[in-house]
Amino acid sequence: MHVNASPAAGIRRCRDPAYCERVSDIDWGQGTYETTAADLLPAARELVDAAQLKPGEHVVDVGAGTGNVALLAADLGARVTAVEPAARLREVIQETAGARDLTVVDGTAASIPLRDGSADVILSNFAVIFAPDPAAAIAELSRVAAPTSRILLTSWLPGVMGKLVGVIVGAVREVTGQNPAAGRIDWHDPAALTTLLAPHGYQVTATTLELEVVTPSAESYWDTRIANHPLGVTTFPILEQAGRLDDVRARFLQTLDDNWTDTTGQVRLPAQYLLATATR
Template sequence: MSDFDWGKGSYEPTAADLLPAARELVAAANIQPGEHVVDVGAGTGNVALLAADLGARVTAVEPAARLREVIAETALDRDLTVVDGTAESIPLADASADVILSNFAVIFTPDPAAAFTELARVAKPTARILLTTWQPGVLSQLVGVILAALREITGRNVGPQFTWHDPNALAGLLTPHGFELSGKTLALDVVAPSAEAYWETRIATHPLGIATLPLLEQAGRLEEVRNRVLTTIEEDWTIPTGEVRLKAHYLLATAVR
């Protein structure tokens, strides 16, 4: 959902972390058999597969070629079509979706207003749009260490420029298209064998890490940032056995006309 390739590195560990949120998202959508469900930023297909298992006709929209292949390989005989697209450019007809879902994906769009205009275009007049966004907390704290260093190196204001965690901000994007927004805050647990394992599987080899950490390395800042992240994890979110347990809060937002 951004200008880098989400298929690089290994997104699968993060996708496994996000599966409980995908289940909550799909359950909240109250999907009925035969409805057309569009999963925007489908990743490895968590949401798309769950929706298809409920009897929906599903279109998984995913810009990364490798991840589209992952979804296609696991779809089997489900009524699930995988297409290349982004939140700002969905290759579907106007008013063709009964339900539009996005699990921590639309939040990476570089143009939130354009993305929501596109979601509204694809949504039927009676459609509902549901998405998940991170609330400030543990994940933003860890990512913040990396973003702060990148800002110092590049002199640019890198990172999200839109307050995705704020329901009022989301409503501001949806209200012009006739939607009313409601939301609830939920939490999921992210577990890793150790702080080092968390760094390797959720940061260093994550697509975002593949795209950004080389800049830190070139500037001679990677080891410093890595140590700061590991120290934070070890001091705040590591239990006596050495296992890491992070409780990440998120907003599940529902929009209806």
């Protein structure tokens, strides 16, 4: 049975709504998400290592993207189900999986097509944090998780990614009048995660880690990480129609230059994130 829970009372809402707001109806299969997936591979490795997987365990990768986590888990002998709503990305995973024990299914964090208690481990690398209803997503993960399971997820800490994405999403919000999603929470806050997970019998521990994204220049970052990213593909037509795209690009590049560009012009983004582990 799929659970449609309302946001839990007492959960602290996101302090950075420009970042936490998700533009409606993004198809993460648009554009070239593969570049971002490559940037996130070090975090995927940390996530899988922290899970301490055992051969034969059933691992569910929620919001699998191009399959970073799912492939790593399968290579360790786990039986893996990759849950991904974007049809193109499901095809990418299937093409890469080869003979691995890896099944790819269509689903979201709040609607996973697996039976109750069937997962030994649930992993999500910067994915479940985009769930429109956090409580519903956690309720669904908990439904699928076995009684002695563990859930591990990563989420961005306030700072680099929030500041950059905020330039774009803030402008879209000004143009469209779209308000931040009411269900957003601070996924990077262990206390907020405890509020979500404790009712399902989980205890939460967390650690702060960092990954670095490097590009030859600010313009290169815009071209390879933003313009053809699903967020860019979705929002650029809105901004261009409103006559705002050139201004947003200029402010984005200036933000990179002012904060993370060295004397050679190279961009080095030190993005901190939380790796949370919930056990029961």
